[in-house]
Amino acid sequence: MRFIKNFYVAVVLFCLLVSCSSLGKKENFNNINEKWVGTWATAPQLVEPNNLPPDPGLSNNTLRQIIRVSLGGNKIRLRLSNVYSKDSLFINAVSIAVPSDSCQVIPSSITKLTFGGKKGIVLSPGSDIYTDPVNFKLKSNSLLAITIFYGKTTKSLTGHPGSRTTSYLLRGDQTENTVFEKAVKTDHWYSIMNIDVKTEKSASAVAVMGNSITDGRGSGTNKQNRWTDILSQRLLENPSTENIGVLNFGIGGNCVVRGGLGPTALSRFDYNILNQNGVKWLIILEGINDIGGIKKAEDASIMAKELIEAYQIMIDKAHARGIKVYGATILPFAKSFYDAPFRQEARSTVNKWIRTSGKFDVVIDFDRLMESSEPGVILPDMHDKDYLHPNQEGYKKMGEFVNLDLFKN
Secondary structure, X not given: OXXXXXXXXXXXXXXXXXXXXXXXXXXXXXXXXEEEEEEEEOOOEEXXXXXXOOOOOOOOEXXXXXXXXXXXXXXXXXXXXXXXOOOOEEEEEEEEEOEEEOOEEOHHHOEEEOEOOEOOEEEOOOOEEXXXXXXXXXXXXXXEEEEEEEOOOOOOOEEEOOOOOOEEEXXXXXXXXXXXXXXXXXXXXXXXXXXXXXXXXXXXXXXXXXXXXXXXXXXXXXXXXXXXXXXXXXXXXXXXXXXXXXXXXXXXXXXXXXXXXXXXXXXXHHHHHHOOOOEEEEEEEOOHHHHHOOOOHHHHHHHHHHHHHHHHHHHHHHHHOOOEEEEEOOOOOOXXXXXXXXXXXXXXXXXXXXXXXXXXXXEEOHXXXXXXXXXXXXXXXXXXXXXXXXXXXXXXXXXXXXXXHHHXX
């Protein structure tokens, strides 16, 4: 009798063990074949006073922000950032939806986001957070509306001024409102940092570190036509690269080493680049503001050396994570407000190093692409009337220039 009882117990335990083992294998199978990959991102910074939200402000009000994603997916999560703020940020509710026309959204697409099952969250200074993953049919190369109902906010806000996209502000809780009639408009983003999609293992992302030329100054508002947008659209349309997203970490006025607007490329590198999911390639197009900030001729060689050292630091960090790094040469700026012989000398030194040092995995020579027959001067029909920033045609030319074969798995 005792033998039969012990045998029965043994059989039950064996069945439970097999069952648990099967469940574990099934879970591992899913994890092996799916992963989180970034589909959209922006570089956060402390918002300057002149870029703060217009009246009535964010406190106890709702902001609807429109973004364009790259990769699609059926499950997504949003990251909010309060990293550069000195005060806590109170978020009462967040929803996402598919836009139907500017600030309007399709009612059936409105989806509430939560934080650990709760609809609101308090972000302490210097922190960020992902929302809980949610099922949502996100199409590749599509627009997404992110609607946030804020609680208490202060003038110490983390955001991204150079959105090139209009956001819409209304009083009170409007997270489930489909039409934002009489909304106050502002061409800035606040609090949002990146969106990930759960997708196939073979999917990956290209991150781009840059300044205003990557941020899109001179491109059209609400046109999604930065050079990175053009590159993203080409990748998605190409069968061999259709599972690759693009993450834009450009900040207008940004520097690599010191000065400029926002945190320097060196100081934000870990947070912006290494803190993303699925990044396989990195393009660095930055340094023109460092060179433009040189005050004396004797400092030109010093700045060139510091820039080269900074590139090497970023290359080494990325390579340590298995990320390939593509170096883009600094565009021409003769006849612009940065023009000076010693600055041109510094640019030539840096570009020569980018081209010939062998430190970058690949060189993307935007300088030669955009230079006119007049040495050091940007093509006359490709700049935004300042001989520095490309115009819409210039960004199109840059986005179409990048070789898609660089991103084949």
